[in-house]
Amino acid sequence: LAKTTQPISMDSYEGQEVNITCSHNNIATNDYITWYQQFPSQGPRFIIQGYKTKVTNEVASLFIPADRKSSTLSLPRVSLSDTAVYYCLVAIYGATNKLIFGTGTLLAVQP
Amino acid sequence: ETGVTQTPRHLVMGMTNKKSLKCEQHLGHNAMYWYKQSAKKPLELMFVYSLEERVENNSVPSRFSPECPNSSHLFLHLHTLQPEDSALYLCASSQVTSGRGEQYFGPGTRLTVT
Numbered sequence: 001l002a003k004t005t006q007p008i009s010m011d012s013y014e015g016q017e018v019n020i021t022c023s024h025n026n027i028a029t030n031d032y033i034t035w036y037q038q039f040p041s042q043g044p045r046f047i048i049q050g051y052k053t054k055v056t057n058e059v060a061s062l063f064i065p066a067d068r069k070s071s072t073l074s075l076p077r078v079s080l081s082d083t084a085v086y087y088c089l090v091a092i093y094g095a096t097n098k099l100i101f102g103t104g105t106l107l108a109v110q111p
Numbered sequence: 112e113t114g115v116t117q118t119p120r121h122l123v124m125g126m127t128n129k130k131s132l133k134c135e136q137h138l139g140h141n142a143m144y145w146y147k148q149s150a151k152k153p154l155e156l157m158f159v160y161s162l163e164e165r166v167e168n169n170s171v172p173s174r175f176s177p178e179c180p181n182s183s184h185l186f187l188h189l190h191t192l193q194p195e196d197s198a199l200y201l202c203a204s205s206q207v208t209s210g211r212g213e214q215y216f217g218p219g220t221r222l223t224v225t
Contacts, residue, residue, distance in 0.1 A: 034213065041199070041218075041219065041221070042216075042218055042219070043115070043201045043202075043203065043216025043217050043218055043219055044154070044201075044214075044216050045216065046213035046214065046215070049213065087153075087154075101153045101154040101156075102153055103152075103153050104153070
């Protein structure tokens with residue numbers, strides 16, 4: 001099973017770009033990489049998903065190197081409201097029981 | 112509005128009580144999930160239902176009993192719980208059960224077992 005490793009916490013300031021890296025050394029060929037955001041006492045919210053290279057949407061970018069053993073979530077110009085826990089998730093396409101959430105990264109954005 | 116609602120939002124129960132958690136999704140999805148989130152631990156997948164059939168049971172104790180009467184509703188029946196079962200219980204849904212689709216989570220039920 002692909003297991004993920006993320007930093008426990010990160011600090012940033014408003015307006016900065018934040019990059020959170022996730023390691024998934026045992027990622028398999030059919031695995032997709034997904035990132036979720038969670039605020040206290042709320043359910044996680046989907047941010048972005050990718051398989052290789054780069055994916056960008058209106059809130060974030062996801063960079064995946066060729067070997068796919070890691071991925072980096074990039075949040076441009078963070079604000080105080082981006083303070084949350086960010087989870088990297090590796091899931092196998094077509095499988096039902098390979099949804100493995102890591103411990104997450106607590107991002108604290110300061111003014 | 113996430114499209115997934117959970118009731119109650121908070122629940123306090125004794126170890127001998129029987130209670131149920133309810134989840135409803137308004138997104139027309141085919142898959143529903145129960146997760147447990149304990150303090151300072153990763154989310155733990157408990158059960159997965161696809162088109163009302165249970166397709167995953169991750170070694171969850173029998174004091175937790177899921178029920179999926181239709182594709183929009185999911186219940187978690189609780190009985191004879193232990194204090195260590197206190198946690199945030201999250202329901203989620205997705206269009207498909209594969210890991211590719213995004214999951215939509217409800218706000219969770221904060222359960223305290225006394």
